[in-house]
Amino acid sequence: MPHLPTVGLALSAALAVLACEARADVPDVPGDDIFGFTTPTDVGNPGDTGFANENDGRSGKRGGRYHALNAKYELGHTVAADWWVGIAAFGAYNAARNVPDLFDVNRAAFDGLSFEIMYRVVRRSQVNPFALAVAMEPRWARIDGVPGLTSNALNVAFKLFADVVVVPDRLFWAGNVMWTPQRAEDPNDRSRWLSSSSLLVSSAMAYRVSPVVFIGAEARYLGHHHTLFPTREVGRAIYLGPTLLWKITDKVAFNTTFQPQVVGRSTVKPGLRLDLDNFERAQFRAKLAVALP
Numbered sequence: 001m002p003h004l005p006t007v008g009l010a011l012s013a014a015l016a017v018l019a020c021e022a023r024a025d026v027p028d029v030p031g032d033d034i035f036g037f038t039t040p041t042d043v044g045n046p047g048d049t050g051f052a053n054e055n056d057g058r059s060g061k062r063g064g065r066y067h068a069l070n071a072k073y074e075l076g077h078t079v080a081a082d083w084w085v086g087i088a089a090f091g092a093y094n095a096a097r098n099v100p101d102l103f104d105v106n107r108a109a110f111d112g113l114s115f116e117i118m119y120r121v122v123r124r125s126q127v128n129p130f131a132l133a134v135a136m137e138p139r140w141a142r143i144d145g146v147p148g149l150t151s152n153a154l155n156v157a158f159k160l161f162a163d164v165v166v167v168p169d170r171l172f173w174a175g176n177v178m179w180t181p182q183r184a185e186d187p188n189d190r191s192r193w194l195s196s197s198s199l200l201v202s203s204a205m206a207y208r209v210s211p212v213v214f215i216g217a218e219a220r221y222l223g224h225h226h227t228l229f230p231t232r233e234v235g236r237a238i239y240l241g242p243t244l245l246w247k248i249t250d251k252v253a254f255n256t257t258f259q260p261q262v263v264g265r266s267t268v269k270p271g272l273r274l275d276l277d278n279f280e281r282a283q284f285r286a287k288l289a290v291a292l293p
Helices: 004-024
Strands: 049-059 065-080 083-097 105-122 130-143 150-167 171-186 189-210 213-225 233-247 252-266 282-292
Touching (some): 065 105, 083 130, 105 150, 150 189, 189 233
Antiparallel strands (some): 065 083, 083 105, 105 130, 171 189, 213 233, 252 282
16 A cells, blocks of 8 residues: 555646646746837746846927937846846936926936845636736936936835737737836935836736737826825826737847837826926837847
């Protein structure tokens, strides 16, 4: 008669194999950035390491010429099942000329550091098509994003990610919610510290047109507040545009999107159709991600 420990080990192994087979049958959302700005829930497999160069651009104010680019250089690692961590350095480029209420500026500068930790809270299963993940990213910044002037800032981005397989291997949806409270020096008087916060809500669809190309569309709501909690809104904007992901190789992927502001409102000029006091006419992203050996 077999010993009970031997039977128990055999039973555990059989259950593990069945669980792996069941998970393999569950359709999943690809782990690449197929949704533009919107982040999927995938954290990779334990031991995975990757590098990403993320370039977020903004252009257009109410008058004059305005361009800004924020570059993020991030090294990420999946430390355990459902857990991912990343460290990042930032650069900023700002160019403004004859823009109302802004100084003329043309400069590139180092823009601080961040650390991010992400946890996948809910995995997809045979009975649950959704996956959920949460993340937190504390950041030190050196450059105010709008005027491009020196301004030390401390903020923390609290993030919620969700995605779902709409049509297996073809159509996918994802949504993000992000709240970022901040304390920062007033760029016009650095002896003063100001409180603010931003709120982001996004929704995106992506369609696989070939094994290496995804196209889609994304809508994002951005709100700016003069309080740490999102209670005193001073401006909001909605951006809408197409998205593209190209898997150059099995280890290299390129993601891009261009999104004009379609509607907005500023408390400074509430009668106008767009908010160009707190936001820009258009925003775009170009991101290159590389899986490291």
